[in-house]
Amino acid sequence: MAKRDLRSLWADTPRLLVLGFLALLLLMPYIWMISASVKPLDELFRASLNLWPERFYGVENYRQVFSQIPVFGYLWNGVVVCAGILFFQLLFAVPAAYALAKLNFPGRDLVLGLVMLGLLVPPHVPALPLYVAFSKMGLLNTYAALILPFTISVFAIFLFRQFFKALPDELVHAARLDGIGEFEIVWRVILPNAWPAATAFAIFSVVAHWNDLFWPLIVIEGQARATPALGVLYFRSDEAGDDFAALMAAAVIMTLPLVLAFLLAQRRFVEGIATTGLKG
Amino acid sequence: MQGISIRSVSRHFGSVKALDNVSLDVAAGEFVALVGPSGCGKSTLMRIVAGIESADAGSLSIGSRDVSALRAAERNVAMVFQNYALYPHLTVSENIAVPLAMRRLSALERLPLIGHMMPGLSQKRAAIATDVLQAAQSLGLDALLDRKPGQLSGGQRQRVALARAIVRHPDAFLMDEPLSNLDAALRVQTRREIVEIHRRVGAATLYVTHDQSEALTMADRVAVMQAGQILQVSSPEAIYHDPQDIRVATFIGSPRINLISAAADAAGHVHIAGKLSGLHATPGPVTIAIRPENLRIESNGIPCVAEGIEFLGESLLLHARHSAGNEAFIIRLPPEMPRPHDGEVIHLAFEAKHALLFDQNGKRLAPSKHSAQNQELTLA
Amino acid sequence: MPEAMSAAAPASFEARPLRLARGEALVGLLLSLPAGVAYFLMLLLPSLATILLAFTDYELGALEWGWIGAANFEEMLEDRGFAVALRNTVIYVGFVTPLSILLGLGAALLIEAGIRGRALFRAVFFLPVVSLTVAMAAAWQYLLHPTIGPLNAFLRLLGVASPPFWLSSSDWVLLSLGAIGTWENIGYNMVLFLAGLSAIPRELYHAAEVDGTKTWLDRFRLVTWPMLGPTTLFVLTITMIRSIRVFDTVAVLTQGGPNKASEVLLHTMYKEGFTFLRLGYSAAITLVFLMMVLGLVWLQTKALDKRVHYG
Numbered sequence: 001m002a003k004r005d006l007r008s009l010w011a012d013t014p015r016l017l018v019l020g021f022l023a024l025l026l027l028m029p030y031i032w033m034i035s036a037s038v039k040p041l042d043e044l045f046r047a048s049l050n051l052w053p054e055r056f057y058g059v060e061n062y063r064q065v066f067s068q069i070p071v072f073g074y075l076w077n078g079v080v081v082c083a084g085i086l087f088f089q090l091l092f093a094v095p096a097a098y099a100l101a102k103l104n105f106p107g108r109d110l111v112l113g114l115v116m117l118g119l120l121v122p123p124h125v126p127a128l129p130l131y132v133a134f135s136k137m138g139l140l141n142t143y144a145a146l147i148l149p150f151t152i153s154v155f156a157i158f159l160f161r162q163f164f165k166a167l168p169d170e171l172v173h174a175a176r177l178d179g180i181g182e183f184e185i186v187w188r189v190i191l192p193n194a195w196p197a198a199t200a201f202a203i204f205s206v207v208a209h210w211n212d213l214f215w216p217l218i219v220i221e222g223q224a225r226a227t228p229a230l231g232v233l234y235f236r237s238d239e240a241g242d243d244f245a246a247l248m249a250a251a252v253i254m255t256l257p258l259v260l261a262f263l264l265a266q267r268r269f270v271e272g273i274a275t276t277g278l279k280g
Numbered sequence: 281m282q283g284i285s286i287r288s289v290s291r292h293f294g295s296v297k298a299l300d301n302v303s304l305d306v307a308a309g310e311f312v313a314l315v316g317p318s319g320c321g322k323s324t325l326m327r328i329v330a331g332i333e334s335a336d337a338g339s340l341s342i343g344s345r346d347v348s349a350l351r352a353a354e355r356n357v358a359m360v361f362q363n364y365a366l367y368p369h370l371t372v373s374e375n376i377a378v379p380l381a382m383r384r385l386s387a388l389e390r391l392p393l394i395g396h397m398m399p400g401l402s403q404k405r406a407a408i409a410t411d412v413l414q415a416a417q418s419l420g421l422d423a424l425l426d427r428k429p430g431q432l433s434g435g436q437r438q439r440v441a442l443a444r445a446i447v448r449h450p451d452a453f454l455m456d457e458p459l460s461n462l463d464a465a466l467r468v469q470t471r472r473e474i475v476e477i478h479r480r481v482g483a484a485t486l487y488v489t490h491d492q493s494e495a496l497t498m499a500d501r502v503a504v505m506q507a508g509q510i511l512q513v514s515s516p517e518a519i520y521h522d523p524q525d526i527r528v529a530t531f532i533g534s535p536r537i538n539l540i541s542a543a544a545d546a547a548g549h550v551h552i553a554g555k556l557s558g559l560h561a562t563p564g565p566v567t568i569a570i571r572p573e574n575l576r577i578e579s580n581g582i583p584c585v586a587e588g589i590e591f592l593g594e595s596l597l598l599h600a601r602h603s604a605g606n607e608a609f610i611i612r613l614p615p616e617m618p619r620p621h622d623g624e625v626i627h628l629a630f631e632a633k634h635a636l637l638f639d640q641n642g643k644r645l646a647p648s649k650h651s652a653q654n655q656e657l658t659l660a
Numbered sequence: 661m662p663e664a665m666s667a668a669a670p671a672s673f674e675a676r677p678l679r680l681a682r683g684e685a686l687v688g689l690l691l692s693l694p695a696g697v698a699y700f701l702m703l704l705l706p707s708l709a710t711i712l713l714a715f716t717d718y719e720l721g722a723l724e725w726g727w728i729g730a731a732n733f734e735e736m737l738e739d740r741g742f743a744v745a746l747r748n749t750v751i752y753v754g755f756v757t758p759l760s761i762l763l764g765l766g767a768a769l770l771i772e773a774g775i776r777g778r779a780l781f782r783a784v785f786f787l788p789v790v791s792l793t794v795a796m797a798a799a800w801q802y803l804l805h806p807t808i809g810p811l812n813a814f815l816r817l818l819g820v821a822s823p824p825f826w827l828s829s830s831d832w833v834l835l836s837l838g839a840i841g842t843w844e845n846i847g848y849n850m851v852l853f854l855a856g857l858s859a860i861p862r863e864l865y866h867a868a869e870v871d872g873t874k875t876w877l878d879r880f881r882l883v884t885w886p887m888l889g890p891t892t893l894f895v896l897t898i899t900m901i902r903s904i905r906v907f908d909t910v911a912v913l914t915q916g917g918p919n920k921a922s923e924v925l926l927h928t929m930y931k932e933g934f935t936f937l938r939l940g941y942s943a944a945i946t947l948v949f950l951m952m953v954l955g956l957v958w959l960q961t962k963a964l965d966k967r968v969h970y971g
Contacts, residue, residue: 012774019770019777022763023784026843030787032810033799047813088698096695105688111696118703120957122905124926125950126706128713128933128943132720133706152698182687211793213908214926218934229794233912236798244802251795262790266783269790273848274855332866352869365867369886378882382872390878444871 037061037248044244061249065235068246070223071253074231078257081146081227082206088151089205090198095186097160102172115161118154124214131218145219146227150209156201159276163197164190196275203272210258228254282308282344283484284329284452289338291324298324299335300508306452306484308343311475312513313487313499317531321508322488323456329486330454331355342484343451353382358445358483359454363461364437366429366444373412373425376443380408383448415447418480435466442474446481453478453485459494471498492532496520504528526642529569535597535610537636538575540568540582550637552582553604559635561645567638572597572612574634577620581629584609586620600626713943720937732944742945744920745928748834749904752924755838756845756903761895763842764849769884771850772857782854786847793844797912800840801827827913830921837922840909845902849895856891860884897960901953925949 035051036044038058065071099105100112130149139145167190175189176182191198213229220226226234235250262269284306291299298321306312314322327333329340331352339348347355358379366375381390384407389398416422419439429437438458445453458474459467475498478485489495495502496516503513504527511525523529529537542552543565550559550566559568573595584600587608598611598620609628620626637645714732718725736742767785771778788796803811804826815823826836864883873879907926910916916923916931926949933942 008774009776012776015770015774016777019767019781022767022770023781026785026788026846028810029796029799029803029843030791032803033796036802045808047808047810049810049813049817092695092698095691099688099691103684103688103691105685105692108688111692114699114704118699120954121703121707121950122901122953124905124929125710125946126703127710128939128946129706129709130702131934132939135720149702152695152702154699154703157695182683183691186691207790211791211908213794213911214930217911218930228792229908232792232794232798236912244805244808247798248802251792251798255792255795258790258792259787262787263783266779266786270782270786270851270854273786273789274851327866330866330870332869351874352866353872353874357870359867359870361863361867363861363863365861365863367864367867367882367886369889378868379871382874382878387875387878 033248033251036245037252039245041243041245057245058249061245062253064243064246065250065253069231069235069250071231071250073223074226074228074254075257077143077146077225078210078228080143082209084143084147085150085209086202086205088147089153089156089201092151093153093156094160094191094194094198095183097157098164098186098190100157101161101164101167102169115154115157119158123149127215127218134219140219141221141225143225146216146225149215153205155276156205159201160194160197163194167193199268200272200275203269204276207258207269207273228257282451283310283342284486285341286325286329287339287341289325289328289335289340291321291328291333291335297508299328302338302505302508302510304503304510304513306486308484309482311478311485311487311498311500312503313489313495313501314503314505315489315492315495315531316505318490320505322490322505325505326359326454326456326486326488329452330357330359355452356448356450357452357454358448358450359456360438360441360445360458362457364429364441364458366437366440368429371426371428372421372432372440373409373416375429375440376412376415376447377408379444379448380411384408411447412443415443418446419443419477434462435470438462438470442477446477449481450483453481453483455485455487457489458487459489460491467494474498492534496532504531506531523569523636524644526567526569526638526644529636529638533571535572535612537569537571538607538609538611540570540602540607542566542568553602559632559637561637562639565640566645567642569636569638570630570634572610574630575609575611575628576630577611577613577617577626578629579627581627584626584628586622586624586626588622589619591615600628710943710946713940714947715944716940718940720939725940728940732941735941736944736948741920741923742928745916745923745925746948748921748923749906749925751834752838752841752906753900753903755835756841756906757896757899759838760842760845760849760899760903761892763846764895765853765888765892767846767850768853768857772854782850785850788844789847789851793908794912796844797840797909800836800909801913804836828918830918833914833918833922837906837909837914841903841906845899848902849899852895852898853888853891856888857884860887893960897956900956904949904952904956925952 031051035053038056038061039053040055040057040060043053043055043057096111100108100115126149134140134145134148139148171189171193172185175185180188210227211229212227213233216227216230217233220230223231223234232250232254236247284304286302286304289299289302290297302321302325304312304314304325314325316322324333328335329342331347331350331354335348339346341347342355342357367378370378384404385401386398389401389404413422413425416425419442421436421439421443424432424436424440429440432440438461441458455474459470462470471494474487487495487499496519499516501513502516502519504511504519504525506527512519512523512528514522514524519528519532523532526539530539540552542550542557542559544550544561544563546563548560548563550557550561550568552568557568577598583603585603587599587601589599590597592615594615596613596615596617596619598613600609600611601607602609603625611628639645715727715729716725717728717731767781771781771785803809806812806823806825806828809826811826812823824832826832860883864887865879868879868882871882873882905926906924907930910922910924910927911930914922916927925945929942929945929949932938932945
């Protein structure tokens with residue numbers, strides 16, 4: 001055993017070197033972002049290639065970010081928006097997907113056709129009329145404006161329908177024989193069996209909406225309801241200007257939550273994105 | 281020697297011994313079936329012979345070359361996989377041509393565009409096409425040459441896999457449960473065909489299966505494997521009638537062989553449940569094994585309680601339990617026999633020549649000189 | 661006499677299944693209702709409105725507006741800004757798609773080829789996918805900064821006298837955005853390729869070895885590449901659709917500048933609609949964008965599908 005391992009370590013070296021080089025290249029923005037966030041501004045302007053600061057200025061930079069912008073406000077907005085979107089997406093999509101997968105009702109093929117049609121339409125297409133409608137209803141700058149357009153995810157319906165179709169019909173029949181009502185079946189029988197699909201979709205949805213800039217940029221003005229993406233954008237144009245040290249500190253802070261979640265649940269993230277891969 | 285020669289091969293997976301010092305010879309033109317329960321190491325052994333997996337220790341020669349250090353591509357073996365492993369993007373004829381193209385054409389000649397400019401390529405390609413057609417015709421595949429594997433039935437795919445294996449006249453022919461994905465009727469038919477192909481091709485063949493009826497019907501010799509060891513290699517008849525290990529006796533044969541615990545006294549007389557049986561063995565505990573078809577109902581013998589009957593058409597299976605020893609028996613009876621009621625006490629007897637005796641370690645005890653040849657045994 | 665037969669059929673035979681079916685239909689409709697309402701209000705209605713809007717001169721806040729037929733589309737043909745945005749988008753897609761697919765495939769193959777460091781490298785390559793795009797755009801801005809950026813500091817160290825102004829030079833800006841786009845997409849494509857690779861049956865590689873393939877390249881050409889066909893086609897379409905949507909990095913880093921050198925389709929649509937409030941014209945651009953996406957999906961299903969799926 002030992003002999004084989006040793007031999008393959010030698011054989012493995014070129015692979016590891018190439019991968020390591022690629023990985024280092026990919027990590028460059030992170031490395032320099034973190035390095036700049038702990039340097040004083042004058043050191044940044046000297047454009048030295050030293051990663052470690054001569055004078056550690058991290059405390060000041062990060063303190064500046066926390067004092068100038070409502071960091072926790074942005075993060076909280078991000079959490080509320082992502083959680084709200086996910087909640088409604090599941091609430092609407094799971095029952096519909098169950099009905100499409102396991103029940104016979106008139107118009108089912110029409111509904112399925114609409115779902116497939118919806119899959120083809122990028123979210124940018126309905127953006128203009130939605131903006132007009134929200135503005136007329138006075139909904140701009142609210143959580144509702146951030147959440148409402150994404151409450152319906154045809155992709156979620158599609159994904160869950162595929163998953164439910166693979167569940168045996170006997171599961172539903174047995175539940176009916178046990179006297180569980182049709183509506184209860186969705187939450188008590190189907191959803192507990194849909195966790196793999198639900199986790200995958202949750203990761204897909206949260207990653208997409210945590211990072212989204214397009215829609216928040218349209219419906220939000222000012223800091224009160226700004227998401228993390230908007231927060232970085234504001235900080236960059238208003239407060240920091242050319243203060244890259246503080247900007248990098250802000251970037252680190254806003255990037256950290258999702259990256260930490262990813263590092264803690266790598267396998268689930270990668271599997272989640274792989275199974276939901278068909279949606280861009 | 282020609283054929284396959286496996287010498288003291290071992291393989292560990294972590295702390296598990298998948299193969300423990302295994303040796304096996306397959307002569308040129310011989311068909312050897314490697315049979316055993318799943319997880320016994322038979323597939324690992326076959327992969328080591330093919331060169332897909334490596335061994336920790338031991339040596340291997342194929343066609344009188346030592347191939348231990350050679351890669352699969354250089355061993356000149358052909359293999360039929362359980363799921364056929366056909367290339368789904370290639371047609372039937374392209375699939376069959378792969379091993380020839382890989383061997384007869386250089387890397388340059390196989391390139392899509394540059395390859396066509398190489399001199400002499402068209403003759404080589406024509407020769408390959410001829411050989412492919414010949415192999416396909418011998419398996420009745422001529423009408424399917426332009427189909428993709430996805431358009432074929434399971435039986436047809438299996439023929440393509442066989443054609444791909446025989447097309448280049450290998451030194452050794454390896455088959456890894458090739459029939460397990462076919463339905464029962466097709467399996468019996470294909471059994472015959474594979475034996476015929478083997479006869480025609482004449483290469484040393486190692487055939488892995490978990491199905492003992494395949495092993496017994498097809499092979500010249502059967503190797504029974506369990507827990508990483510080969511227990512016995514013999515003709516099918518000898519494996520069935522003359523097993524040298526109690527594990528071979530119990531693995532081969534359906535329904536399972538009957539086992540009776542017994543003991544031989546200092547004089548060498550074997551007692552069953554304290555009664556003299558008329559068998560002889562070296563003193564100590566022994567196990568007597570008797571095939572279900574060799575037990576009969578007699579007026580006196582081992583007293584048993586009948587526990588139920590299964591009707592199989594050509595015979596009956598009677599389940600019974602030893603009144604004293606609590607061992608379960610299965611007896612195969614002619615269907616016209618009067619059937620005992622459940623709970624009825626019956627007496628079972630057997631002939632001495634049918635009794636197989638095993639010692640405490642499961643090793644076969646040589647038939648003792650004392651036991652008269654055709655003596656009818658009853659309990660005294 | 662079929663009528664008489666059916667009329668004579670015992671009522672209980674028909675009534676029960678019918679009642680069941682009617683109950684099932686009702687439940688099915690009720691369960692689909694919330695999704696149906698949300699779909700209608702948030703997707704179908706506004707999307708149809710966008711199509712109608714594209715044929716009007718509607719401007720937000722304007723008191724009067726009317727149908728102008730295809731005038732918006734005619735304007736588009738004359739509009740140099742739109743032409744540049746379209747051209748830039750195509751160049752961007754043409755840069756990001758092949759590069760991020762090749763690098764993603766390469767990374768997947770290298771990771772799959774051994775056991776050491778699998779989880780580590782997979783995590784590293786995937787990191788950009790889960791990083792806040794706006795924040796990482798800021799990091800890129802620093803990295804590529806003409807005077808204080810580490811990249812140019814490094815280039816000066818190598819002896820390049822005047823390294824490019826990556827994001828503020830009209831020659832380099834699209835390339836720089838393309839590099840960032842590639843960086844963002846590698847991990848995504850790698851994960852899809854890893855899934856595709858793990859779906860290839862091991863037995864095919866074993867068969868290829870027994871059949872006489874001696875080199876990695878032989879096995880790649882005989883097994884890996886053809887078996888990855890469906891995955892590759894899928895990744896190709898997805899990457900094109902993802903990169904056609906480029907918006908965040910442009911909005912954060914260049915706002916289409918300098919001098920429209922990095923103007924792209926969605927950013928033009930955003931500016932026309934939400935900065936100049938010309939909703940009609942913006943809707944027309946949205947339709948062009950939608951047509952491009954639909955065209956890509958159509959290409960995928962029709963033109964290429966048959967050649968990579970093996971019955």
